[in-house]
Structures are given as structure tokens and as C-alpha cells.
Amino acid sequence: MTRHDLLVRNARIATMEADGEAYGAVPGDTVAVRDGRVAWMGPAERLPRELHEVEATLDAEGGWVTPGLIDCHTHIVFGGDRAREFEQRLGGASYEEIARAGGGILSTVRATRASSDDALAASAEARLRTLARRGVTTVEIKSGYGLETQTELRMLRVARALEERVGVRVQATLLGAHAIPPEFAGDRGGYVRLVCEEMIPAAAAAGVADAVDAFGEGIAFTPEECARVFEAARRRGLPVRLHADQLSDQGGAALAAAHGARSADHLEHASEEGVRAMAGAGTVAVLLPGAAHFLRDATVPPVASFRAHGVAIAVATDLNPGSSPLVDPLQAASLACLLFGLTPEEALVGMTRIGARALGLETEIGTLAVGKRADLAVWAVDHPAELAYWMGAELCREVVRSGRPARFSS
Ligand code: NIG
Numbered sequence: 497m498t499r500h501d502l503l504v505r506n507a508r509i510a511t512m513e514a515d516g517e518a519y520g521a522v523p524g525d526t527v528a529v530r531d532g533r534v535a536w537m538g539p540a541e542r543l544p545r546e547l548h549e550v551e552a553t554l555d556a557e558g559g560w561v562t563p564g565l566i567d568c569h570t571h572i573v574f575g576g577d578r579a580r581e582f583e584q585r586l587g588g589a590s591y592e593e594i595a596r597a598g599g600g601i602l603s604t605v606r607a608t609r610a611s612s613d614d615a616l617a618a619s620a621e622a623r624l625r626t627l628a629r630r631g632v633t634t635v636e637i638k639s640g641y642g643l644e645t646q647t648e649l650r651m652l653r654v655a656r657a658l659e660e661r662v663g664v665r666v667q668a669t670l671l672g673a674h675a676i677p678p679e680f681a682g683d684r685g686g687y688v689r690l691v692c693e694e695m696i697p698a699a700a701a702a703g704v705a706d707a708v709d710a711f712g713e714g715i716a717f718t719p720e721e722c723a724r725v726f727e728a729a730r731r732r733g734l735p736v737r738l739h740a741d742q743l744s745d746q747g748g749a750a751l752a753a754a755h756g757a758r759s760a761d762h763l764e765h766a767s768e769e770g771v772r773a774m775a776g777a778g779t780v781a782v783l784l785p786g787a788a789h790f791l792r793d794a795t796v797p798p799v800a801s802f803r804a805h806g807v808a809i810a811v812a813t814d815l816n817p818g819s820s821p822l823v824d825p826l827q828a829a830s831l832a833c834l835l836f837g838l839t840p841e842e843a844l845v846g847m848t849r850i851g852a853r854a855l856g857l858e859t860e861i862g863t864l865a866v867g868k869r870a871d872l873a874v875w876a877v878d879h880p881a882e883l884a885y886w887m888g889a890e891l892c893r894e895v896v897r898s899g900r901p902a903r904f905s906s
């Protein structure tokens with residue numbers, strides 16, 4: 497027996513697989529794990545003999561077991577915070593006004609450049625541990641507060657190192673095209689060249705990025721600039737994603753689809769045409785209701801249109817200092833229901849099965865299925881809808897990663 501073998505008993509099982517019961521619920525109370533992968537699920541009395549000899553057991557005490565949550569869009573690594581800007585916004589300044597005046601993302605860039613690796617790692621670790629305690633077993637972390645090659649790579653390395661430090665699976669995404677740094681003010685072309693010709697090749701050569709993202713927006717990068725970034729990513733074999741149509745319709749959804757992006761994220765202002773293009777390309781819509789809530793933007797992404805065209809919907813925290821200081825995955829699910837009109841099941845599928853797709857990890861994680869990684873969360877709830885219903889409750893009883901319980905409770 498290895499440490500990666502485990503029996504989860506007295507559970508109710510929500511696999512989050514499609515085409516079955518709500519939440520992918522299956523009969524039975526036992527999940528058996530072998531070598532870090534799900535080996536069997538069903539009623540205890542039918543547990544195959546060869547799976548009986550397992551030392552480690554976890555009593556779910558009648559609670560629900562789901563796949564571990566996947567937070568597929570975050571900016572967890574950064575210096576400082578933006579609480580003062582929060583005050584300014586409440587005093588009437590807009591997010592765009594603050595950004596155009598040199599605050600916003602650029603104020604976090606100043607703080608990040610001035611932070612040591614240890615300081616960046618320590619603050620990010622605290623945030624990631626909070627997500628982990630709340631059921632997250634995989635997180636995507638973007639750079640984008642360095643805006644110079646060395647600091648972008650530093651952020652990606654810090655992000656990757658968190659996997660070992662915290663035990664949560666980490667995907668790192670290069671977001672060099674997040675804002676134009678002050679030293680390139682007046683030379684946008686020069687900065688985009690730096691991203692394409694130096695940053696992306698350096699990140700690819702160092703093997704520190706799993707994907708490349710860009711912020712397509714009036715206050716950030718034009719569609720043409722984003723397209724150049726995507727082409728550079730493709731030349732290095734890196735998949736792409738896009739912050740698309742968050743504050744205005746920039747044609748971002750269609751642009752992401754045209755470049756075969758894994759996901760287009762935010763999408764509050766996405767057009768019908770863009771949604772159709774996403775459906776054709778299989779691009780996932782990642783909804784980030786924490787940002788809409790925190791920016792007090794009442795614009796709702798075209799959810800009915802995603803459903804009608806069969807665009808898969810993921811939900812994530814967007815945890816970042818400026819537009820979504822949200823350190824709670826279930827709050828993201830709750831806000832997705834309350835602000836965007838998702839059902840609790842859609843929101844939770846969006847944080848598991850579809851979140852995995854947005855990261856290209858759907859064959860490994862995202863649902864409970866025999867052969868997949870045994871990343872799971874045990875919840876003290878009577879019905880899975882409670883996960884999106886309570887606001888701020890600590891519902892996660894235990895998290896298991898590759899078959900190993902994290903034992904937060906002890
Ligand atoms: O996902 N939209 C761009 N990036 C972040 C915000 C970053 C910031 O304000 O620091 C987002 O909302």
C-alpha cells in the first residue's frame with residue numbers, strides 16, 4: 497500500500513459529470529483511491545475485495561464529495577494592495593479613470609517590482625492557503641504585474657513554487673500584455689514587440705509558462721496587438737486565453753475564438769457574433785462575477801446565448817488586488833448565480849469540470865471518474881446547492897489531493 501491509497505466512506509457523491517443526475521450524483525457512499533487516482537465508486541457493500549486492504553480512510557460523515565474546485569483564473573501573485581483605490585472608487589472615481597491616471601494595474605506593478613521573491617511568495621501563499629482550505633485543488637495564476645521580462649519570469653517562478661509550498665496544483669500563465677508599463681508610454685509598439693520577441697520566448701525557453709493571456713480593452717491592448725501576442729505564443733507552442741470584452745465590446749470573444757483560445761474571460765460585453773464564434777472554436781467562457789461585483793458593473797454576460805449555442809461556462813474568482821479581491825471560491829459560485837443568473841449546478845460545474853477544460857486538464861481532473869486524479873473536496877452540506885447558497889460559511893471539511901488528505905481540520 498502507498499500513501500496515495502484511500503477510502504472515502506459515508507459520502508454522497510457528486511461527480512459533476514454531464515448527462516446524468518443533477519451534479520453528476522451517483523449512488524453509493526464510497527470512493528476508493530489507488531495510486532492517487534479514483535479506482536472505484538459505489539456502495540460500501542459492493543467494494544471490490546482487492547480495494548479492502550487500505551489503511552487510510554476518510555469519514556465524510558454523510559457530507560457530499562465533489563471534485564476539488566478549480567480556480568481557473570487568478571492573479572494571486574502581486575505586491576501591495578489597492579485598498580486606497582477602493583476608497584477612491586467609492587468616492588466616485590471609476591476603475592478606468594484611476595488606471596488612466598497611472599494607478600490601477602500600474603500601481604500594483606510598482607509594488608510588485610519593488611517586492612522580493614520571498615515577499616511575493618509569502619503574501620501569495622497566504623491567499624492560496626485560504627483558497628485551498630475552501631476546497632480549491634487546482635489554481636491558475638497569471639503574471640502581469642511585472643511588465644518587464646525579468647519580473648514577469650520572477651512572478652511565474654513564484655507562482656510555480658507555490659505548488660510545492662501549498663500542495664495545490666498550479667498552472668502559470670504569462671500575462672505580459674496586461675498594461676503598457678511607464679517606460680514604454682508613447683511606444684506601444686515597442687512594448688508589444690518586447691512581449692512577443694523577448695518575454696514569450698524567454699518564458700517558453702525557461703519552461704515557466706503553461707499558457708499566454710492578454711488584456712484586450714480600451715485601457716489596455718487593441719485586438720491587433722492581442723493578435724500579435726497570440727501569434728508569438730503559437731510560435732512557441734503555448735496555448736492562449738484572453739481577458740475579453742470586460743468593460744466594452746472590443747470583439748474579444750471572436751478574436752479569442754479565431755486564435756483557438758482555450759478560454760475567453762469576463763465577457764460582460766461580448767456580442768452574439770462573438771459567442772457564436774466561441775461555440776465554433778470550442779472556446780470556454782470564463783465568468784468572473786467577483787470583478788463585476790467589486791467594480792459595481794451591472795452588465796451581465798450573455799449567459800442565455802452561451803447556453804443556446806453550447807458554449808461551456810467556467811466560473812473563477814479572478815482573485816486580484818484591483819478588480820476582484822475575492823479569496824473565496826464558493827462566493828464566486830454564489831455571485832455567478834445571483835449576478836449572472838447561473839444555476840448552482842452550472843456554477844459548480846463551472847468551478848470543476850469546465851474549469852478543467854479552460855486549463856486543458858479535462859482528461860486528468862475536473863470530475864470524479866475512475867482513472868482521474870483523486871482531487872476531491874468533502875463538504876458539510878445536505879445538498880450540493882448549499883455550496884452556492886450560504887454566503888461566507890466554512891463548508892469544506894476536507895480536501896484530498898491525488899489521494900492525500902490535506903487534514904485542514906486537525
Ligand atoms: O482580471 N482585467 C484585467 N486584469 C484584472 C484586473 C487587474 C487589476 O486591476 O489589477 C482582471 O480584472
Ligand code: FE
Binds near residue numbers: 569570571739
Ligand atoms: Fe483577470
